[in-house]
Amino acid sequence: MAPTRHDLENCARGDAALTRAFTLLGKRWSGLLLGSLGAGPAGFRELSRAIDGVSDSVLSDRLAELTKAGLIARRVEEGPPVTVSYELTESGRALIPALDQISRWAEEHLPAPDELC
Amino acid sequence: MAPTRHDLENCARGDAALTRAFTLLGKRWSGLLLGSLGAGPAGFRELSRAIDGVSDSVLSDRLAELTKAGLIARRVEEGPPVTVSYELTESGRALIPALDQISRWAEEHLPAPDELC
DNA sequence: ATACTCGCTTCGGAAATCAAAGCGACAGCT
DNA sequence: AGCTGTCGCTTTGATTTCCGAAGCGAGTAT
Numbered sequence: 001m002a003p004t005r006h007d008l009e010n011c012a013r014g015d016a017a018l019t020r021a022f023t024l025l026g027k028r029w030s031g032l033l034l035g036s037l038g039a040g041p042a043g044f045r046e047l048s049r050a051i052d053g054v055s056d057s058v059l060s061d062r063l064a065e066l067t068k069a070g071l072i073a074r075r076v077e078e079g080p081p082v083t084v085s086y087e088l089t090e091s092g093r094a095l096i097p098a099l100d101q102i103s104r105w106a107e108e109h110l111p112a113p114d115e116l117c
Numbered sequence: 118m119a120p121t122r123h124d125l126e127n128c129a130r131g132d133a134a135l136t137r138a139f140t141l142l143g144k145r146w147s148g149l150l151l152g153s154l155g156a157g158p159a160g161f162r163e164l165s166r167a168i169d170g171v172s173d174s175v176l177s178d179r180l181a182e183l184t185k186a187g188l189i190a191r192r193v194e195e196g197p198p199v200t201v202s203y204e205l206t207e208s209g210r211a212l213i214p215a216l217d218q219i220s221r222w223a224e225e226h227l228p229a230p231d232e233l234c
Numbered sequence: 235a236t237a238c239t240c241g242c243t244t245c246g247g248a249a250a251t252c253a254a255a256g257c258g259a260c261a262g263c264t
Numbered sequence: 265a266g267c268t269g270t271c272g273c274t275t276t277g278a279t280t281t282c283c284g285a286a287g288c289g290a291g292t293a294t
Contacts, residue, residue, distance in 0.1 A: 015152055018216065021223035022148040031139040035132055044272050055252055060273060081260060084272065091226040098222055099135060101215040106138035109208040110186070161241050172283050177242060198291055201241065
């Protein structure tokens with residue numbers, strides 16, 4: 001295969017930072033996961049219930065990704081019983097204002113889905 | 118089982134608006150596409166070049182989705198030659214500040230990928 | 235006439251995501 | 265001691281999404 005200049009083109013790219021951000025946020029559930037944790041620490045099962053529709057396997061993947069990226073931290077509380085909780089790191093918390101803004105934007109500009117509650 | 122019905126949980130769930138937002142933004146390339154258009158109108162080919170890595174088929178899908186959601190508009194300029202350009206609607210423009218904030222966040226909190234340029 | 239570019243669409247195959255089941259460790263009954 | 269349930273995952277196999285490459289019709293350039 002010819003060495004695509006893919007690598008070279010990467011440089012002059014529009015907004016590199018935005019690209020980096022959406023490597024994480026552009027994946028399904030990442031944003032919502034962070035949003036959920038914005039409300040405070042939570043355990044695995046708690047998150048899987050809070051974020052309706054996500055499967056355990058993907059939730060597990062996302063938690064690993066975001067942990068690796070340094071946005072969330074996994075804390076094991078020695079018991080008994082032993083419990084696991086995930087929480088935002090400082091980096092993660094720094095993103096919350098942006099998510100809030102997106103949330104506010106959605107309220108204003110995204111079709112209101114018949115308030116059933 | 119406790120009387121916690123799923124229905125109840127649905128209501129008080131995290132943030133419905135954020136969920137709506139990430140139905141769009143949580144898909145690959147959506148965020149970057151909006152970011153690109155934030156710099157001004159652009160044609161299909163222009164976008165496909167600006168957003169490195171996206172395939173024509175997916176770009177086409179995303180443009181359709183975001184157009185349907187009312188974030189971008191497809192304008193056909195009668196020629197000759199006939200040209201097509203996509204641009205942000207007001208709703209779309211309203212999201213740009215949030216994207217900028219995310220971009221700034223990424224610069225601060227996301228691993229600087231060795232400036233190769 | 236030949237060879238481009240543009241704005242797509244179509245066609246496989248590869249990757250992401252899904253629901254469901256299972257597992258080990260523990261807790262709460264009885 | 266059993267039985268049942270919760271928690272934090274992982275595994276399995278099917279479905280959905282995404283990708284790269286090719287193609288197409290229309291127009292432009294040489």
